[in-house]
Amino acid sequence: MKALQYRTIGAAPEVVEVETPEPGPGQVRLKVTAAGVCHSDSFIMSLPEEQYIYGLPLTLGHEGAGVVDKLGDGVTGLEVGTSVAVYGPWGCGHCYACAQGHENYCERAGELGIAPPGLGAPGAMAEYMIVDDPRHLVPLGDLDPVQNVSLTDAGLTPYHAIKGSVAKLVPGSVAVVIGAGGLGHVGIQILRAISPATVVALDLSEHKLELATDVGAHHAFLSDESAVEKVRALTGGRGATAVFDFVGMQPTMDLGAKMVAVGGDQVMVGVGTGSLPVGFLDRPFESQVRAPYWGYRSELFEVLDLARTGAVHVETEVFSLDDAPKAYEKLHDGTLRGRAVIVP
Missing domain, CATH: 3.40.50.720 (NAD(P)-binding Rossmann-like Domain)
Structure with a gap:
């Protein structure tokens, strides 16, 4: 499959061919329908080698949406073909913060090596992505994934x-x-x-x-x-x-x-x-x-409901996966109107 990866410190991201991932026990594979471009991506790609902690190569994209494509062993309550958005700040699911749905403030993520997609784990700027747990998927229903994927960060x-x-x-x-x-x-x-x-x-x-x-x-x-x-x-x-x-x-x-x-x-x-x-x-x-960080899982439901009422929308410019590096160039130059979205 194709993926947009940051592969060399200080270099631009590249579109490359990588192996299509398989979901492990408890995981879900999505066929990606949209991925958002964010200043955070540019920030981490600007870091010098001694400060970069996200691993290489890194498939970018911490704003993701897709269709459930394949379920790992033990996954229940999800149907293949369901359109979903990805809640990005993954946590352990067991600490006090996670018990409240506040996984963005997970007390053990660093200790356990848990990282968000596109910010340590393989992200959404690919034809397929793996989500570590079905609790990190929020149904999109009739919302257009391309127009609303950025709400997973730029809204939340x-x-x-x-x-x-x-x-x-x-x-x-x-x-x-x-x-x-x-x-x-x-x-x-x-x-x-x-x-x-x-x-x-x-x-x-x-x-x-x-x-x-x-x-x-x-x-x-x-x-x-x-x-x-x-x-x-x-x-x-x-x-x-x-x-x-x-x-x-x-x-x-x-x-x-x-x-x-x-x-x-x-x-x-x-x-x-x-x-x-x-x-x-x-x-x-x-x-x-x-200095808040990202948002709660319950709040992503609320943001998507605001979008359903028409109270919130994202101005978007759409790029193919092959043209994704151009989206980052426009982001760097400050010439985007709103948010760039990559559609594999």
């Missing part, structure tokens, strides 16, 4: 981040989204769907600000120093109730820190290299800094 990650602040997003509150790209444009829609907050989008790209407005942002400003005063003007000087940073670089973190309100949240969603000082005199009183 902002949803989880926003739900952590949703109690503060009361009428009259302001939520700022920094970075209106693949995750950010979905985050804007989620904010509009589950909160009454006024949503402000910030980005350096005019076409991404246009996308932000198209998907529901009330205001869209360039992500520069002038944005601080614009946000404070919208709030009578108080500042933003919540700032969701989908970039995570030092300039965006510094910008967010200047506009968050007393008692507000600054939430680091993007996999960047920025950091913030946290001390009694460094932050507005009662403000919080959070």
